[in-house]
């Protein structure tokens with residue numbers, strides 16, 4: 702019998718996307734496989750079993766796919782953290798650094814009530830800039846972050862340490878060396 706596949710085995714690597722020298726860790730192949738997708742959702746939830754969570758917040762774009770499934774599993778609501786200009790209602794905004802320049806993420810200003818316990822979800826943790834901006838948004842609304850859950854960790858880019866140093870409980874399912 703072939704050995705059981707791990708979450709990492711379902712992730713495809715695309716060389717030189719979107720720039721030369723980048724090994725793009727493509728989770729669409731994980732999402733497309735029923736066993737892989739369920740394994741990822743179950744493993745992301747495992748550390749939080751029995752912990753009270755009021756809402757799941759997902760980071761655009763692949764955090765919506767994971768976060769929606771996780772919120773459904775927990776029977777709680779889902780709130781999207783989106784790139785600037787995409788949310789229709791009143792928003793709060795946070796800037797973060799990209800490789801070149803800056804970007805902005807936004808959250809509806811009534812998406813989280815003070816004291817709500819929030820699980821932050823995304824597909825991949827690299828520098829941690831996107832997640833840190835998401836954390837600031839949630840905390841500005843008075844949300845309490847129970848944890849930050851990702852499928853992929855790129856530890857060489859420093860995001861895991863950055864979020865841990867902010868006092869976050871960080872869980873990732875697999876790690877790849879390099880950029």
Ligand SMILES: O=P(O)(O)OC[C@H]1O[C@H](OP(=O)(O)OP(=O)(O)O)[C@H](O)[C@@H]1O
Nearest residue numbers: 761762763825826827828829830831860
């Ligand atoms: O830890 P960081 O260095 O902030 O990088 C991680 C972020 O980068 C990717 O999204 P991307 O910004 O490519 O946007 P997309 O999901 O809209 O394609 C990934 O899905 C994370 O959201």
Ligand SMILES: Nc1ncnc2[nH]cnc12
Nearest residue numbers: 724725726727825827880
């Ligand atoms: N290597 C990588 N693969 C996929 N998404 C990323 N976001 C930042 N670095 C990435």
